[in-house]
Ligand SMILES: Nc1ncnc2c1ncn2[C@@H]1O[C@H](COP(=O)(O)OP(=O)(O)O)[C@@H](O)[C@H]1O
């Protein structure tokens with residue numbers, strides 16, 4: 001590879017962290033800075049680099065990200081184009097997302113779950129205070145570090161919170177989100193508010209202790225209809241170390257009707273801080289998932305969606321703008 005091919009702007013692409021359906025995420029070094037600072041670059045894949053909708057989504061992610069400044073959220077620093085490749089410059093953090101950290105089951109994170117859940121909730125709460133609804137809360141969109149520090153990422157389909165009269169005229173152009181974590185109202189293309197993110201966050205909490213999402217389906221539609229009508233599972237069924245109080249809290253978050261969920265992430269945090277997750281304190285595993293950094297492990301990893309879930313099909317992803 002020629003030297004210039006390794007660069008985007010002043011950034012030398014040092015290592016590929018992940019390939020998604022539309023973007024590659026690279027660890028990159030700013031060779032012009034005196035301390036050779038490292039960043040994460042989210043670069044549109046060559047096949048998407050001139051797709052108008054993808055370009056708009058990347059710009060949107062930049063606009064959302066630059067309005068957010070919290071230690072619980074990955075900083076979005078710049079939006080640039082070089083050699084025909086549009087990209088975002090992001091704060092570099094642990095390359096292990098929560099889904100990868102759960103790959104060997106919930107025990108990997110169990111011993112520091114209080115910290116992870118609290119920080120994950122704080123990131124989401126902060127976003128809500130800035131009047132954004134994330135709309136794609138899932139384990140893949142949280143990065144987790146070895147010490148449990150957790151940050152929220154991926155604002156591609158975030159929407160401004162609607163209030164007053166604009167609520168009345170809301171009609172979703174397309175249904176967007178990730179099937180395993182989508183609230184009933186999001187599936188139906190109705191207006192989403194904080195409580196839609198709380199539903200998805202409830203699904204994430206379920207998975208953190210149960211090791212699998214609350215609903216699975218034989219087909220994408222089967223999975224969606226379970227969110228709409230199936231009875232809400234308790235994580236205790238999959239992990240008998242989970243307390244009834246915590247299980248009940250997750251079940252309330254996954255209530256079909258938004259009114260039956262906690263009103264805000266703040267309400268959730270208040271309750272969570274007064275709740276024990278585990279009956280017995282979990283042990284620190286002998287082998288840490290962080291010693292075997294998930295990132296790029298195999299060719300299979302490169303093409304499959306990281307969660308192996310069905311995302312709402314590419315067509316709708318492309319239509320979102
Ligand atoms: N700032 C970052 N630092 C380290 N790894 C990151 C960073 N941002 C993203 N990643 C990795 O890249 C993956 C995909 O990033 P994401 O922004 O969610 O893109 P996509 O829109 O393709 O889902 C994440 O799940 C994570 O593993």
Ligand SMILES: [Mg+2]
Pocket residue numbers: 140141154
């Ligand atoms: Mg993502």
